[in-house]
Amino acid sequence: MQSITIRRPDDWHLHLRDGAMLEGVIADTSRTFARAIIMPNLVPPVVTSADAKAYRERILKALPDGHRFQPLMTLYLTEHTSPDDVEEGKNSGLITAVKLYPAGATTNSHGGVRDMEKAMPVLERMAKIGLPLCVHGEVTTPEVDIFDREAVFIDTVLDPLRQRLPELKVTMEHVTTSDGVDYIKAAKGNLAGSITTHHLIINRNAILVGGIRPHYYCLPVAKRENHRLALRAAAVSGDPRFFLGTDSAPHVDPLKECACGCAGIYTSVNTMSCLAHVFEQESALERLEAFVSLNGPAWYGLQPNEERITLSRQAEPVVFPARIETGAGPVTVFDPMFPLHWQVVQQA
Ligand SMILES: NC(=O)N[C@@H](CC(=O)O)C(=O)O
Numbered sequence: 626m627q628s629i630t631i632r633r634p635d636d637w638h639l640h641l642r643d644g645a646m647l648e649g650v651i652a653d654t655s656r657t658f659a660r661a662i663i664m665p666n667l668v669p670p671v672v673t674s675a676d677a678k679a680y681r682e683r684i685l686k687a688l689p690d691g692h693r694f695q696p697l698m699t700l701y702l703t704e705h706t707s708p709d710d711v712e713e714g715k716n717s718g719l720i721t722a723v724k725l726y727p728a729g730a731t732t733n734s735h736g737g738v739r740d741m742e743k744a745m746p747v748l749e750r751m752a753k754i755g756l757p758l759c760v761h762g763e764v765t766t767p768e769v770d771i772f773d774r775e776a777v778f779i780d781t782v783l784d785p786l787r788q789r790l791p792e793l794k795v796t797m798e799h800v801t802t803s804d805g806v807d808y809i810k811a812a813k814g815n816l817a818g819s820i821t822t823h824h825l826i827i828n829r830n831a832i833l834v835g836g837i838r839p840h841y842y843c844l845p846v847a848k849r850e851n852h853r854l855a856l857r858a859a860a861v862s863g864d865p866r867f868f869l870g871t872d873s874a875p876h877v878d879p880l881k882e883c884a885c886g887c888a889g890i891y892t893s894v895n896t897m898s899c900l901a902h903v904f905e906q907e908s909a910l911e912r913l914e915a916f917v918s919l920n921g922p923a924w925y926g927l928q929p930n931e932e933r934i935t936l937s938r939q940a941e942p943v944v945f946p947a948r949i950e951t952g953a954g955p956v957t958v959f960d961p962m963f964p965l966h967w968q969v970v971q972q973a
């Protein structure tokens with residue numbers, strides 16, 4: 626296949642940041658994607674509907690002329706989140722989901738939830754009104770090995786929560802293990818998972834072999850090869866419970882390339898090229914559209930986009946910039962470590 630036309634995709638997990646970084650990165654998403662679920666882990670985080678409304682306006686203001694893009698806003702769940710505020714946010718159409726960060730699990734998550742009990746009133750309200758909970762599924766207990774944190778989260782936090790509130794709709798975000806894939810597949814309903822571009826491409830060797838490579842460090846950290854293969858199988862399967870959430874997470878290079886580098890990989894620039902490559906390798910190009918354009922909207926109760934984009938296979942490798950310059954500083958672009966031949970040639 627040399628060319629493929631699909632519905633315009635959406636990104637169900639994206640970090641746009643704020644200020645100069647927002648202005649520097651937004652076009653890399655809005656050029657290709659129609660909608661994205663916007664992560665609320667700003668400093669300070671987006672905790673109330675009023676915060677989300679103001680942030681949404683800043684995003685729309687940063688959008689280049691002529692780009693049509695809809696930010697789908699989320700609230701950062703805290704132990705003090707008001708159930709009424711969440712319900713009003715949903716009813717007004719502003720809020721698409723609420724995000725659970727276990728305290729300390731990832732970038733800017735120190736204000737996250739320590740005691741799930743304290744979040745129960747909000748979670749109960751969400752179950753009642755049908756508002757999805759997006760979870761960063763890792764425990765933060767220091768005794769648990771970082772490579773096991775997702776699996777332990779499933780057993781000790783996610784499964785008990787779902788047993789207690791079976792009506793709550795949960796998106797397990799950036800699934801990185803076969804344990805996550807198996808748990809989603811075994812669920813009786815009300816559970817889906819997003820998968821990033823980079824976790825389909827790298828395993829943990831990318832971070833550690835031949836030197837420490839901070840631009841492949843993200844959270845949840847990439848796992849062993851068998852996990853990457855399980856993620857690929859899930860993504861290309863067409864199973865409606867799996868869809869794209871790039872987790873494209875820009876940090877300026879000085880904050881990645883230092884003694885304690887930030888977690889996050891910036892993939893917005895070349896995500897569709899990377900994904901077309903992966904799906905082609907798996908002989909599943911005809912299921913790319915399900916993963917990037919159909920399964921996500923179906924899960925979130927939205928219509929798929931009507932516009933189409935076309936990707937075509939170029940004879941020569943497509944050259945992407947190694948880094949982008951933003952007003953906040955340079956941001957390195959994800960390097961898949963193989964030549965990319967697929968290119969988005971026509972956007973909506
Ligand atoms: N994925 C990451 O490695 N980092 C994200 C946070 C997150 O999604 O966990 C970020 O905000 O930088």
Ligand SMILES: [Zn+2]
Binds near residue numbers: 731761798799844845
């Ligand atoms: Zn996360």
Ligand SMILES: [Zn+2]
Binds near residue numbers: 639664874
């Ligand atoms: Zn993220």
